[in-house]
Amino acid sequence: MTRWRLTIEFDGGPFMGWQRQDHGPSVQETVEQALFRMTGELATLHAAGRTDAGVHALAMTAHVDVVKHLTQHRLREGLNALVRPAPVSVTDVSPVADDWHARFSCIGRRYLYRILNRRAPPALYKGKVWHVPVALDAEAMAEGAMHLVGNHDFTTFRSVHCQSASPVKTLDSLTVERTGEEIHIRAAARSFLHHQVRSMVGCLALVGRGRWTPEDVRTALEARDRQALGLNAPPEGLYFVEAIYP
Amino acid sequence: MTRWRLTIEFDGGPFMGWQRQDHGPSVQETVEQALFRMTGELATLHAAGRTDAGVHALAMTAHVDVVKHLTQHRLREGLNALVRPAPVSVTDVSPVADDWHARFSCIGRRYLYRILNRRAPPALYKGKVWHVPVALDAEAMAEGAMHLVGNHDFTTFRSVHCQSASPVKTLDSLTVERTGEEIHIRAAARSFLHHQVRSMVGCLALVGRGRWTPEDVRTALEARDRQALGLNAPPEGLYFVEAIYP
Numbered sequence: 001m002t003r004w005r006l007t008i009e010f011d012g013g014p015f016m017g018w019q020r021q022d023h024g025p026s027v028q029e030t031v032e033q034a035l036f037r038m039t040g041e042l043a044t045l046h047a048a049g050r051t052d053a054g055v056h057a058l059a060m061t062a063h064v065d066v067v068k069h070l071t072q073h074r075l076r077e078g079l080n081a082l083v084r085p086a087p088v089s090v091t092d093v094s095p096v097a098d099d100w101h102a103r104f105s106c107i108g109r110r111y112l113y114r115i116l117n118r119r120a121p122p123a124l125y126k127g128k129v130w131h132v133p134v135a136l137d138a139e140a141m142a143e144g145a146m147h148l149v150g151n152h153d154f155t156t157f158r159s160v161h162c163q164s165a166s167p168v169k170t171l172d173s174l175t176v177e178r179t180g181e182e183i184h185i186r187a188a189a190r191s192f193l194h195h196q197v198r199s200m201v202g203c204l205a206l207v208g209r210g211r212w213t214p215e216d217v218r219t220a221l222e223a224r225d226r227q228a229l230g231l232n233a234p235p236e237g238l239y240f241v242e243a244i245y246p
Numbered sequence: 247m248t249r250w251r252l253t254i255e256f257d258g259g260p261f262m263g264w265q266r267q268d269h270g271p272s273v274q275e276t277v278e279q280a281l282f283r284m285t286g287e288l289a290t291l292h293a294a295g296r297t298d299a300g301v302h303a304l305a306m307t308a309h310v311d312v313v314k315h316l317t318q319h320r321l322r323e324g325l326n327a328l329v330r331p332a333p334v335s336v337t338d339v340s341p342v343a344d345d346w347h348a349r350f351s352c353i354g355r356r357y358l359y360r361i362l363n364r365r366a367p368p369a370l371y372k373g374k375v376w377h378v379p380v381a382l383d384a385e386a387m388a389e390g391a392m393h394l395v396g397n398h399d400f401t402t403f404r405s406v407h408c409q410s411a412s413p414v415k416t417l418d419s420l421t422v423e424r425t426g427e428e429i430h431i432r433a434a435a436r437s438f439l440h441h442q443v444r445s446m447v448g449c450l451a452l453v454g455r456g457r458w459t460p461e462d463v464r465t466a467l468e469a470r471d472r473q474a475l476g477l478n479a480p481p482e483g484l485y486f487v488e489a490i491y492p
Contacts, residue, residue: 009366009368009369009370010369010370011369011370011372056370058370076365076366080366080367087369087370087372088369089366089367089368089369090366091364091365091366092366118337119322119337120255120322120326120335120336120337120338121326121335122255122335123255123256123257123333123334123335124255124256124257124302124304124333124374126257126333128370
């Protein structure tokens, strides 16, 4: 048996999310089925993070145990041929130690959130950005973001379906930057609560529109109450960028 | 009557190209039909350039004459509502002089060509890049590109369907730059022959793979013969970036 580490890029648009679901296609199932067709093995893929429906990944990390002997080249090429036409691409594979775990060995996760901030809707990046037609003040958003960095109880920014043992997390960084017509929000932490990035982006968008002051973000955080949340940003702007390992 | 200048972003994937066709959807027809539904007028849209099937535009410029009185806001919002769900977005509209012409007044055109140069196929940018799985030498490509800059007879790089009066054109710049896994080729000229950018990119890709030397590009150019062409790059990597006016 070999434990393989996989790096996977995917367009979340057609999927119900990363995790296998009864009611629709998932990235996990797509890759697991491709592997089954290659090896005849019903193996389970474990990922660094479970993304929601519509959320994309530039480089999700996962692992899977395979009994059949395969070369790196054969595994990657085989999976990429068999996942077609799903918008999933295995960009890298490498053998890892048997106790290496994509989720539990992970010491850092990075996300990017893309807002298209112009009046006209997206054409080229449809389904790949959150379209906000009202002008946003990126500097005010960056100021609001600073209140969230650090070790906090993020109950306000947590989905009711969140399975994390504790709402206390350390947010290492949260930056807001305008590049042309887009605003890019980047978040890094050891781990995130369910919907945390989208909840934070939603509040920052309220700051950008001038409905909230930057300080209102701190007030919402300190409320430790989901009702204090302004708005959950939609999934299509969110990208899982990278999982970091020791 | 008002002559309107429109700036249009589109994903070329589902279209037979810019120009109205009998056998399938075009960007021109999509926008003309939206305008007809707004105004009842059968107006013709004139563009700075006619892109092929699958070619994208970040900002195509076009003009159209409209009798009905409309505000800028109303025209842009109306068109964007009515082109749905086609991946077309009117990002800007402005009134121009009656003798202003999107094609004939244009003094410069810029294109971008995106190559995804990695082993694994694209997932997020499927249909938006040319996937070249073999490693390309971007520096050799840049060297080859320099032979094409300037005033030349571009017969080698011209489609048999090209309607231009002369094969002699001045290529103002042609740059090749690697950014991560992508190679970006940027071309600027007053005007281009049909398939010129894709033909040039095709030859540069041969240089990048080491099949041609950078000097072979000059030899192909000087042959003034379509048979000397190495390869036509596919449409999905090509973007019309901008039309320039005095």
